[in-house]
Amino acid sequence: MPLRQAATAAGLITGYVADAWFGDPRRGHPVAGFGTVAGALERRWWADSKTRGAGYAVTCAGTVAGLGLAAQAATRRRPSARFALVAVATWAVLGGSGLAAEGREMARLLESGDLPAARRRLGHLCARDATGLDAAALSRAATESIAENTSDAVVAPLLWGAVAGIPGLLGYRAVNTLDAMVGYRSPRHRNFGWFAARADDVVNLVPARAGALLTTLCAPLAGGRTRSAWRVWRRDGSAHPSPNAGQVEAAFAGALDLRLGGTNTYHGAEERRGTLGDGRPPVPADLRRAVRLSRMAGAAALAVAALGAVLR
Template identity: 45%
Template sequence: MSFVKSVARRGTTGDARPVSSRTSPWRGRAVGIALGVALDAVFADPRSGLHPVAVFGRGAAAVERRLYGDDRARGVGHVAVCVGAMTALGAAVEWSIRERPGRPGKPGARSITGLPGMYGTRGMRGPRGVLGTKGMPGIRGVLGPQGVPVSRGTLGLHGMPGPTGVVGSRGMSAAGVGLTALTALATWAVLGGTTLGREGAYMARALEADDLVAARDRLPHLCGRDPSGLSADELARATVESIAENTSDAVVAPLVWGAVAGVPGLLAYRAINTLDAMVGHRSERYERFGWAAARLDDVANYVPARITGALACVLAPLVGGSPRRAAAVLRRDGGRHPSPNSGRCEAAFAGALGVRLGGRNVYAGRVEHRPVLGDGRDPRVGDIARSVRLARAVNLAAAGLAVTAAWTLGRGRRRGA
């Protein structure tokens, strides 16, 4: 998960304008998303029961035991409790870090070093020179509201002008640093792109080695399909389809919600998607109880799935495909899938890879016949690595878009402030 927020100082010299306390929080959100993506690339999902998603899963299961009933109303209650709790948690933690008027003599109300300081636009020590006109480190810094009084500073009235600064034009307060860290941790906790790629790579290695037992044992890490009777090519198709669908669920969707709604959006989305995986599938037990989780997941993934499809089409040349052909398959076949969202991702990947997806699937003894997506041949083992490569490219593009969107939304809000 992740924490971070804003910067504020009084404009004091020349034509410098007062800095809005709402500038850094949004910058912290954008930087935090970028750092979270980097953390996922390095650490992926640790196999631990202490992982935040695993902890949430146990809590959701406990709530289910208390609320379960074979009707939709109880399912709505289950979703409301679980998703509401995670949204409230994210909002509360993010709010607690936001910058608010500080108390006299305590750091944190303005900035870590007082004047723009190390990260500001006025130089390493601020606009008045090495010592400045007000005190050792600055006006509002670590040493209190006024610092150690020095009448004019060692170097004169205005001192030695400093360089432009290290980070940016406004500086970042303790709250801004906190929000960045919070957002980075939350983004890392909810992303699954690196683990998804590793699972795909494992399936490819097992099938290339003709180890069907290992591949069948591993497939449940990717999807709920019964792998017991699947051939190598059928395992390859299941893997490609799962990578396509989960590129949206595990990467693009959380990035979208993080850019738009920050930490509350990240946690709420992961709660929604986890509940869909737990109770949103069709079975005798969850046909009615899981209805709310499945429908809410459809809503949460509606836009991200279409972004995923569009990016897969644009990036098709990276796997030897044609953007025009991929887009044609997406337009024609994207709506044929039973899911309003999965079909967009799978059709785009099918068109980009030049393969045909869909067909007969078995889930816990229940047979489903999915419509065919794409015009090419059936997927082969070698197509798994291509699908992983395409998914990673989509992930990077989505991360860039999310960071840009968060930054742009912040600038827009600052102007409107």
């Protein structure tokens, strides 16, 4: 086995452990820095044009992926340096620890009955309009966000790191961040953000389904049922308007015996989503179960990614 493959696998594991142990840096987070630069460029580059938006997305994500490719080439014969860079990149792009912390904090706020604080906190998980949402709606929104971000912030970066190393890790996170920034169907970004949104759909096609499968397999570790998770995933995964988000959300719904989906409001516009699952609506305590399932699925994704990096 080439040392660089072993170094990549060890770097993925080390970066995952660093994220679990240290979480995100309070200051100077690389992803936040990328977002700041991309935001400044968007303000100068913006036009109500798909072509301009595509150029913007390719420039931003391509630059980051190119830097990763240069770093990978420079460490081709230096396994120790490859290990260090993969570990740092993995730690920088993963969001599993932060996702779990937000889920637990939402559970705490809802269990204490502090709805105003919970509505404000929801913005840390998703862009949904939380105005007027009650405890049940907030519980559903947070559960769905934990499920979706298990794929976006944990499973997908690990798998891209296994397949493409440093440029896979950095390039994936750049695409996913751009989607969060400009991919929404707001009047300003309906055309400009179209390419970023479609690019994010493409890079998540396989990871989202892998995340749903891992969620299904890990369901018993969170007190759920594999058979139910598999059945709901296969039946309801495509009922969601997103080609990817519904996959993992349906698997979570089946695994935890919940009913997700419904009508959400984004940027003042209502969006009707399909119903996922046959169970009861989520309650605040279910957020802790969702966090546990998310952590188990993330650990399983790490095992798959490390093995994939070695075999690659």
